[in-house]
Amino acid sequence: MSWYYTPHPTVVPAEDFDASADANALRKAMKGFGTDEQAIIDILCARSNGQRQEIAEAFKRELGRDLIDDLKSELGGKFEDVILGLMLRPEAYLCKQLHKAMDGIGTDEKSLIEIICPQTNDQIRAIVDCYEEMYSRPLAEHLCSETSGSFRRLLTMIIVGSRDPQGTVDPELAVEQAKQLYDAGEGKLGTDEEVFYKILAHASFDQLEIVFEEYKSLSGRTIEQALKAELSGELYDALSAIVECVQMAPHFFAKRLHKAMDGVGTDDATLIRIIVSRSEIDLQNIKDEFEQMYNKTLVSAVRSETSGDYKRALCALIGNA
Numbered sequence: 001m002s003w004y005y006t007p008h009p010t011v012v013p014a015e016d017f018d019a020s021a022d023a024n025a026l027r028k029a030m031k032g033f034g035t036d037e038q039a040i041i042d043i044l045c046a047r048s049n050g051q052r053q054e055i056a057e058a059f060k061r062e063l064g065r066d067l068i069d070d071l072k073s074e075l076g077g078k079f080e081d082v083i084l085g086l087m088l089r090p091e092a093y094l095c096k097q098l099h100k101a102m103d104g105i106g107t108d109e110k111s112l113i114e115i116i117c118p119q120t121n122d123q124i125r126a127i128v129d130c131y132e133e134m135y136s137r138p139l140a141e142h143l144c145s146e147t148s149g150s151f152r153r154l155l156t157m158i159i160v161g162s163r164d165p166q167g168t169v170d171p172e173l174a175v176e177q178a179k180q181l182y183d184a185g186e187g188k189l190g191t192d193e194e195v196f197y198k199i200l201a202h203a204s205f206d207q208l209e210i211v212f213e214e215y216k217s218l219s220g221r222t223i224e225q226a227l228k229a230e231l232s233g234e235l236y237d238a239l240s241a242i243v244e245c246v247q248m249a250p251h252f253f254a255k256r257l258h259k260a261m262d263g264v265g266t267d268d269a270t271l272i273r274i275i276v277s278r279s280e281i282d283l284q285n286i287k288d289e290f291e292q293m294y295n296k297t298l299v300s301a302v303r304s305e306t307s308g309d310y311k312r313a314l315c316a317l318i319g320n321a
Contacts, residue, residue, distance in 0.1 A: 005248065005249075005285060007281055007282035007285060008282060009279060009280045009281055009282065009284060010283040010284050010317060010318055011046070011048060011279040011283070011319075012048060012280075013047070013051055014047050014048070017051050019051070019055050019058040022047070022055045022058070023055050023058040023062060023063060024062070024063075025039060025043060026039070026040060026044075026059065026070075027063055029043075030074045035074045037079070038309075038312070040071075040075075040083065041309065041312050041316050042316075044087070045086070045316035045317050049089065049090055049280060052086060052087055053089070056068070056087065067087070068084065068087055071084060071087070077310065078306075079313055081268075081272055082272055082275075082310065082313045082317075085273075085276040085277075086276060089130075090280070091126040091130040092130055092134065093277060094115050094127055094277060095127060095130045095131045095134050095139075096134070097111060097273055098112065098115055098116075098131065099131070099135060102143070102146040107146040107147065109147070109151070109234045110270075112143070112155065113241050114241065114256060114274075115273075116155055116158055116159065117238055117241040117242050117245060118241070118245040118252065120163070120166055120205070121161050121165060121166075124158060124159060124161055124163075125161055127139065128140070128161070139159055140159045144156060150193045150194070150235045151234040154197040154200070154201055154235060154238055154239070155238070157201035158201050162201060162202055163201065163203070163204060164202065164203055164204040164207060165204060166204055166205065168203075168204040168207055169210065170207065171210055174207060174214050175214050177199050177203065177214075178211050178212075178215040180195050181195060181215055182218055182219050183195075185229070186219055186229070186230070196231065197235065197239065199211065200239050200242050205245070208246045209246055211223075212243065212247070224240060224243060227240050227243065248289070249282065249285075250282055250285035250286040250289040251289050251293070253274050254289040254290040254293055256270060256274060257270075257271065257274055257286070257298065257301075258290065258293070258294055258301070260274075261301050261302070261305045266305045266306070275302075275318060276317065279317045283318065283319075287299075298318055299319075302314050302318060
């Protein structure tokens, strides 16, 4: 599968949008005794992020109130997490998730991988700028204090934006890079990890796709097989995430969603993060991929794992089609 899939969102800008009408309807849903959660879902889960920002401005301008504060005081639990996540600008939402993954005792490496590894340079730049603005601390510095070894070096390389721009392709270099990967892994005793993370953090996704093809014709094994044989731990998880996103990002996210709902208990944080952050990018592709991989629809899986307003909000973002 190629990196060139056409991304299809499940949430698109609403037609005949009226920020002022939405702001007043939201106020009505939260005013007085009890809250009309369904009205909040019907509005906020069916508007684009840009439109939600306009609603918040209209709320302030016309009602003299802060929409986020009102939502916080009226909502609770995981439903609140979904709705407040939708109200943040996309890069601010991911920054908050990164901060959460590194804050306090212990680090949630899997979330760091899922947020950082699929991003292109432009997306990373927006996240890096936003992070420093929100937390008065460079993201690279925070990451360095929470991670170590080759895993830290890989993430730092991605964060400093050393990946070549999209569309940068050099077939001759790809042959050379495939050979470097082979020589650093299968072709020797022990593994030279640095070669792996340097190539996978520097080359554009388009370039990596050719590198992986060259690797296969050179060694007879896929790059995934090589990574599995040569690496382990967080570095392996991060590099294989890059490989999956190069080949088919929706596949990577579908797998993460399945894992979040598989077995006992649900990893709600991952479920919310992927559905909220991909809804305006490629959640339709992820849904299609999920159904193909697991023989059930994403919406039916989410329905059986969640309940109440939380369930209704996620299902509204996924769309029933």
